[in-house]
Amino acid sequence: MKMSGNKLPKEYFCRDVLEVAPSLLGKYIIRKNGSSNLKYIINEVEAYRGEEDLACHASKGKTDRNRVMYEQGGLVYVYLIYGIHWMLNIVTGEKNHPQAVLIRGIDKYSGPGRVSQSLMIDKSFYGEDLTRSRRIWIEDNDINAEIKKGPRIGIDYSGSYWSKIPWRFWINGDLL
Numbered sequence: 001m002k003m004s005g006n007k008l009p010k011e012y013f014c015r016d017v018l019e020v021a022p023s024l025l026g027k028y029i030i031r032k033n034g035s036s037n038l039k040y041i042i043n044e045v046e047a048y049r050g051e052e053d054l055a056c057h058a059s060k061g062k063t064d065r066n067r068v069m070y071e072q073g074g075l076v077y078v079y080l081i082y083g084i085h086w087m088l089n090i091v092t093g094e095k096n097h098p099q100a101v102l103i104r105g106i107d108k109y110s111g112p113g114r115v116s117q118s119l120m121i122d123k124s125f126y127g128e129d130l131t132r133s134r135r136i137w138i139e140d141n142d143i144n145a146e147i148k149k150g151p152r153i154g155i156d157y158s159g160s161y162w163s164k165i166p167w168r169f170w171i172n173g174d175l176l
Contacts, residue, residue: 006139010131013073017092017099020073021047022147022169028139029106031119038119041141044105044170046152050098055158058098068127069098076128076136078121085113086121090130105170146172
């Protein structure tokens with residue numbers, strides 16, 4: 001996969017979410033802030049895979065809220081929970097195959113609400129193309145890390161099967 005600079009290309013995101021999600025661990029997420037850039041390492045993610053995944057927002061079909069998930073990978077999907085926290089997701093896969101990766105942790109910040117707050121994410125990011133954006137993108141990083149996996153968090157409503165699938169991935173301890 002050829003990359004212009006270190007920014008991840010469109011092809012990177014147009015793969016299955018179960019490939020993209022763990023591969024995002026250790027990558028940099030960059031947020032332009034005025035004349036400087038905030039740069040963090042992604043250290044925890046969760047995968048949500050299609051209409052069959054009862055924990056995925058696409059499980060009830062296409063809506064105004066989730067329509068960006070039905071686009072080609074590389075776009076930002078944000079939504080508000082509890083009326084206060086924006087959740088940052090990255091759309092993956094091919095058009096009309098809704099998948100997304102929830103960014104659950106970056107160095108210094110654990111939990112998707114804290115991640116979005118620290119990156120100053122709001123509704124204006126909905127549909128932003130990470131491969132073209134000048135205010136948020138993901139860059140490659142050559143670090144290696146031990147990756148752990150386990151069940152996703154806070155999705156008991158999806159039933160015992162979907163809530164126990166090990167589609168949460170995180171970096172175990174310090175980066176290697």
